[in-house]
Amino acid sequence: MEKIIFVGGKGGVGKTTCAASVALMYSKKNKVLLVSTDPAHSTSDLFNIKIKQKSELYRYSESLDIMEIDGEKEAKLYLTEIKKQCNLMLSPVIMGEIQGQLDRAVSSPGTHESAIFEKINKIITENQSYDYIIFDTAPTGHTLHLINLPKTVNIWMNTLIQKRKKILMLKNMKFEKKDRIEDDKVLNILENRRDNLLKISKILGDPKIVSFYFVMNPEKLSFLETKRGIKSLEEYNIKVDKVIINRVYPDSIDEFWQEQKDNQEKFIEFIGQEFIGKEILIIPYYRKEKKDTLDHIGKIILSENKL
Ligand SMILES: Nc1ncnc2c1ncn2[C@@H]1O[C@H](COP(=O)(O)OP(=O)(O)OP(=O)(O)O)[C@@H](O)[C@H]1O
Ligand SMILES: [Mg+2]
Known part of the structure; x- marks a missing residue:
């Protein structure tokens, strides 16, 4: 099984x-897939590439593939699938009534996020040939909250399954039929969906497979958001492994910058006290033109990981 890393944090x-x-560091010795789930994709800018086919694999190097998920496309696919399933389950009258609602749902942010999450599920379950799959998540952090979705939906699915079984049994009794309940199309859809959700829930809840890295800057707002983010993930029993403090100022001789640096230092100390038990990594503020910046950052983040 591959290892999955989610990278999250404030905008x-x-x-x-x-x-x-x-991703670059791991790809030196492993097969890696880097996925951007953020609608405002900047992965291709960072790598200086043009990804024409969104939501498809782009071969960056022999060992690194990149994918930028297209939220709009995924939302449309997602709703088409929902419509197909509703068609099987609901009467034409009800279908006619909700058709418009389903069409309008394409542009709602909740649909985009659910669709992106569905795509994340697919990527994880269908791409077993990678050693590492790294998800660069959207700043809202909602993608991270969606991680808990399978568990919630699972409970709901089980209720629906029980209800459907009851209806089928009653139908059999009422019309004195002996239709096999297991052959029911609707029941099969519900059970398949539940099984997929259970599968993904199990993977996402396994700390041996999934790691969470939270990126932050050493300042108040970023700290508060990180604290909230980590807390809510841990409420879902998802452990955050690494806290990455990015953009730490170098030593300065200028009075203004020295003041900024002193502030950062106070914060870094505070962060260390707040996030006990997590690996805390410090990444310096780099000059933009430095070519090997990504290499340095990768080395710092993965210092303790065996490649
Ligand atoms: N350590 C660093 N030193 C200097 N510049 C940095 C450093 N880390 C990131 N940057 C710069 O800061 C900007 C934002 O970084 P990046 O795009 O990685 O953030 P992000 O969290 O993905 O943003 P978004 O929430 O918009 O997706 C970029 O221009 C990037 O080059
Ligand atoms: Mg980004």
């Missing part, structure tokens, strides 16, 4: 940079 803290650095 602009350096998620894409860190995810790309880790």
Whole structure:
């Protein structure tokens, strides 16, 4: 089984940079897939490439594939699938009533996120040939919250399955029929969906397979968001392995920058006290023109990992 890494954090803290650095570092000796789930894709900008086919694999090097998920395309696919399944389960009258609602749902953010999550599930379950799959997530952090979705939906699915079985049994009794309940199309859809959700739930809940890296900057707002993010993930029993403090100022002789640096240092100390038990990594502020920046960042983040 591959190892899955989610890189999360507030907007602009350096998620894409860190995810790309880790992907490049691992790809030196492993087969890696880097996936951007953020609708405002900057992975291709960072790698200086043009990815024409969104949601498809782009071969960057022999050992590194990149994919930028197209939220709009996924939302449409997702709703088409839902419509197909509703068609089997609901009467034409009800279908007619909800058709418009389903069509409008394409542009709602919740649908995009659910569809992206569905795509993440597919990527994880259908791409077993990679040693590492790294997800660069959207800044809202909602993608991370969706990780808990399979568990919630599973409970709901089980109720639906029981209800459907009851209806089928009653139908058999009422019309004195002996239709095999297991052959029912609707029941099969529900059970398949539940089994897929259970599978993905099991993978996502396994700390041996899934790691979470939270990227932050050493300042108040970023810290508060990180604290909230980690707390809510841990409420879902998802452990955050690494906290990456990015953009730490170098030593400075200038009074203004020295003040900034002193502030950062205080924060870094505070972060260390707050996030006990996690690996905390410090990444310096790099000059933009430095070519080997990603290499340095990757080395810092993976210092303790065997490649
Ligand atoms: N250590 C660093 N030193 C200097 N610049 C950095 C560093 N890390 C990131 N940057 C720069 O900061 C900007 C934001 O970084 P990045 O795109 O990785 O953040 P992000 O968290 O993915 O942002 P978004 O939330 O918009 O997706 C980029 O221009 C990047 O080059
Ligand atoms: Mg980004």
